[in-house]
Amino acid sequence: MKVSNLLQNTIKIFEKDMKNTNLFSLLSSSSIVCNSMYVFINNLGKYSILDVGIEEKKNLLEKEIAELVSNNFKLHNEIVKYFANLKEILRSFKYIIIDVEINTKTRTLVGVSTSLGRLIFDSGISFDPYMNLPYIPASEIKGIVRSYIEDKLGEKEAEEIFGNEEREGNVNFTDAYPVKAENFLFVPDVITPHYNEKKSEADAEPKPAIHLTIAPKVTFRFLIYYKREDVGKPICESLPLVIIRGLGARSSVGYSLFELSKIEVIR
Template identity: 35%
Template sequence: MVKPAKSSRRVSELRCEAIKKYLSFENLPLQNVVSSVLKAFVDCFVECLDGGCGVDVSDYISFFNRFVTRALAESYKCDRVKHLLNSAREYVARVYTAAEKVFGSAFIIEGELKSRLLIHTKSPVMPLDMGISWDFILNIPFVPASSVKGLARSYFEANKIVVGGLDADELFGSEEGGVGYIVFFDAYPVSCQEKLIEPDVITPHYPGDRIDELSATPTPIVFPAIAPKTVMHFPVAVNVKLIGKKIGGQGLGKEITAIISNIAKALESGVGAKTSVGYGRIKIVKY
């Protein structure tokens, strides 16, 4: 009788001194989360190479993912991070005030997440299989301005939206047409109900892009996501002087309202990764 091979996945916990030292997140205003995770990743891996972390080196990233995700979910409960969210709200308000002075017209679009939000999963700043876009200074996740602009532009193009005779290339800018008239800024969570971060899991069955039942190896991947019911602020500006020269006239209220309302509709269509399976759904509250 052939005995099954032993698997290090039976070990339930990753153990190393670096995890205790860097991933408790007991003092978030003074502790940089990204730096702490990177430091823990390197130091703990060294312990694993010496056989002292409790798991096989080949399984290290998987176990580290789980631990970091769990630590973030536990530490980023709403009652613990109110000060971080208030700082984000104040930062967005300052961006809005400055943008209004510079461009002549600015808005804050407020939306509430109806489902979990994933953003920049393929280019994370933290060493995770599936990461999340993270602000190094404010110590919270955020939605990069480039992601918001890309989403809005795709919505305008797909729906052939024209405002004041200007199509998506002219409104958002292009290599041929130059700089656009709409300016986007990073968006931030400003309040939540229970948790700001919660763990999620997907289980890929096939290695790479090849679908082959004989080589199927279901492998759970645990990762952090922004929790539903989180309220996000999306600052947007419209360059009134430039767009006024382009379409003529001083009364641009109708055009600006059309631009912002369609950006709000674009946000409601889904933000970030995996929107086709229900992630990143937002209900716009006001703007």
């Protein structure tokens, strides 16, 4: 009975004003209820006579929350205004800007070790509480672009563009935010870990894990800006090849794959 009550209370938190609530605050507040439930469940786990149906209730909780977020979380227009304002500011400082849009080809995971959603799903997503949106950190985009240029042009050329521990680089990246979604922004997903080395029969049994992912056909946008003309060419040439390699987690098994849909240089 106690588990059922906690389950119902958690779902009610998500159902109330889901469309107008900051997702970061929503998941944080509901995590208090979830934590109470998990502590209770773990304590019950010590007593096999009480353990019937506990795992099913946990899975039901995760499934309900994931579906509520997927069906109700919507993009807002503020992010379009953000990029328009940012471009004007950068142009006023005489920066050359590369305006980039990329589309998710597959379900995408970025920031799986971050805090948002981990208490509920054991897998997080990079999320900006101020923008109320998931995002791809600028450091991740910059890192894979630098790695590609370093492999192609050499370490010295990469340091000239991106800098090193002693000198600031000549190019900057913004975080990438979703600006358009064909259907949903988030979709639930299930992974089923298999354990090769089992300590017991219970450990060997695969257990499905429900979590949130960013949906396919979501457009992310970010800006690259610099003042030296010679920086632009290697950056623009690298982007189409870099983006298809994937951004985020598990790209080697088909997650987090992108395609480049727009690249515009603004002087």
